[in-house]
Amino acid sequence: NAGVMQNPRHLVRRRGQEARLRCSPMKGHSHVYWYRQLPEEGLKFMVYLQKENIIDESGMPKERFSAEFPKEGPSILRIQQVVRGDSAAYFCASSPGSIAGVYEQYFGPGTRLTVT
Amino acid sequence: DAKTTQPPSMDCAEGRAANLPCNHSTISGNEYVYWYRQIHSQGPQYIIHGLKNNETNEMASLIITEDRKSSTLILPHATLRDTAVYYCIVRVGSNNAGNMLTFGGGTRLMVKP
Numbered sequence: 001n002a003g004v005m006q007n008p009r010h011l012v013r014r015r016g017q018e019a020r021l022r023c024s025p026m027k028g029h030s031h032v033y034w035y036r037q038l039p040e041e042g043l044k045f046m047v048y049l050q051k052e053n054i055i056d057e058s059g060m061p062k063e064r065f066s067a068e069f070p071k072e073g074p075s076i077l078r079i080q081q082v083v084r085g086d087s088a089a090y091f092c093a094s095s096p097g098s099i100a101g102v103y104e105q106y107f108g109p110g111t112r113l114t115v116t
Numbered sequence: 117d118a119k120t121t122q123p124p125s126m127d128c129a130e131g132r133a134a135n136l137p138c139n140h141s142t143i144s145g146n147e148y149v150y151w152y153r154q155i156h157s158q159g160p161q162y163i164i165h166g167l168k169n170n171e172t173n174e175m176a177s178l179i180i181t182e183d184r185k186s187s188t189l190i191l192p193h194a195t196l197r198d199t200a201v202y203y204c205i206v207r208v209g210s211n212n213a214g215n216m217l218t219f220g221g222g223t224r225l226m227v228k229p
Binding site for chain 2: 004033035042043044045048056059089091093104105106107108109110
């Protein structure tokens with residue numbers, strides 16, 4: 001059973017460009033979480049999605065950031081008009097939605113975004 | 117979610133048990149204690165969780181005090197590969213909205229040869 005997959009693993013963007021980060025959850029998992037880790041800081045929650053629904057986006061900046069988890073395909077975290085402060089590691093986690101008592105989140109390897 | 121307090125760093129000799137403490141004095145009755153670790157820049161790795169009983173799996177043991185105000189993660193025979201930042205997190209055990217993981221500073225465990 002493959003783990004959570006994220007791509008690309010490293011992404012370099014110039015200021016003003018768009019960044020698209022992809023996350024494929026573990027097989028059978030229907031819940032996806034995105035977290036951001038700034039350099040030398042802890043992980044911060046951004047957004048929680050289920051298939052075709054955003055459940056909680058309280059940690060996501062109101063502007064330039066958006067996330068989706070379509071019926072088919074991976075979850076996408078999109079950052080428009082990137083700035084240097086967006087440089088960070090972005091981690092995706094997934095959890096199953098239907099197995100009673102199983103709420104652990106399993107993390108992917110992360111995407112390291114560098115804005116030049 | 118309840119706030120947790122962990123020592124910022126600890127050392128442990130290779131092959132010895134590593135005991136990582138966590139205080140969560142404001143934990144609620146329906147909140148679980150979860151432990152994750154992050155090995156240098158990798159994605160966090162789930163270790164173990166518990167509600168009130170002690171738990172053991174292939175990675176570690178979790179000892180929760182009777183009043184549930186503190187817990188200890190035990191790595192029985194630490195290896196160099198266990199060097200990581202260990203996070204103690206308290207959260208409700210469900211997939212409801214708002215049940216994200218709230219990571220504090222964690223404990224940086226250094227296993228030394």
